[in-house]
Amino acid sequence: MAIEKVKEYFKQFGMEDRIQEFDVSSATVELAANALKVEPARIAKTLSFKKDEHALLVVTAGDQKVDNRKFKDYFGIKAKMLTPGEVDEMVGHSVGGVCPFAVSEDVEIYLDESMKRFETVFPACGSSSSAIELSCEELYKYSRAKGWIDVCKGYN
Template structure:
């Protein structure tokens, strides 16, 4: 189970015991928000994109969609999401539990500025019924964020 790799990953910071596990599914933004009891925007969703022959992860606020123009301006190529099978292959996490922690491969991680409006956010932890509460500074550190980017849309007016 991928949550095991995330628990192991967080041990080096003593954060493995902070992982929340739910009896209900948290596989979507809405289900995660219900399980945790927060607004959906505070769910830090991880999206997997093709990056040449490899993959990359972008973590955004739960109410944010990818702006294709901003993505292309930032990275120089068109946004193309990985299939569920590719996502599992590159990250070691199945869709519904994808996160930037305990990854199967060394994949670049980018955090979208839509997250910065919150004191804390809740990314998944490798399974469809897990999350962890992190500040944006902690998320930056633990995800090994390459840089903060602006590729989101739909959240600015909220």
Template sequence: MAIEKVRRHLAQWHVEHKIQELEESSATVELAAQALGCEPERIAKSLSFLVNDGAILIVAAGDAKIDNAKYKAVFGTKAKMLSKDDVETMIGHDVGGVCPFGVNEGVAIYLDESLKRFTTVFPACGSSNSAIEVTISELETYAPYKEWIDVCKGWNE
């Protein structure tokens, strides 16, 4: 189970006990915000894309949307989300539980600037009813990310 992979991953920092397993679904930004009692924009959604035959994750604020021009400027290609069928195989988590913790080897993780305006955010933890509240600094520590990027729109307008 993917949530167990996330527990093992977060155990390196002794924070696995902070994972919240929710009674209701947190599979979408709206459902997660409702279940956690927070603003939707504070949900750190993990978006899965295909770049050069490999999977990447972009972790962005719940109210941010991919800006195709910015994406192409960073990655040199058009944004192509992974199909639902490919997400679990390529990332290591099912749709609804995708997060930047405990992903498959070779998945490049990027953090979007849209997250930096918050003190804490809530990424999923490998299942469609789990999350963890982390500071931006903790997110940087726990997620093996490559770099901060600016590929989203809609959040700062």
């Protein structure tokens, strides 16, 4: 199960105990916000796109949508989301638990600027009933992101 891979990943940093698991689903922004009792915007949702023959992850604030023009301008390709089967195969996590931790080696990860307005955000941890609270600096460090980008609608 992917959550075990994420726990093992965070174990090297002594942070596996910070992972929260719920008795309810956190598979969507709304469900995660309800499980955590936080505003939906603080959920760090991980979107999976196809770039050539590998996956590209963009982590955004829960209240944001990707702007196709900004995405194309930044990456030079059309924003084409992966199918659920491709997400499993190319990222290593299933839809509902996709996160930027313990992913397949060739996955590129980017963080959207929309999250920087919060002290902490809550990305999933490999299952549809988990999350971890991280500062934006921690998210950047532990996700091994290539950088901060601005590809969302109406933000900035």
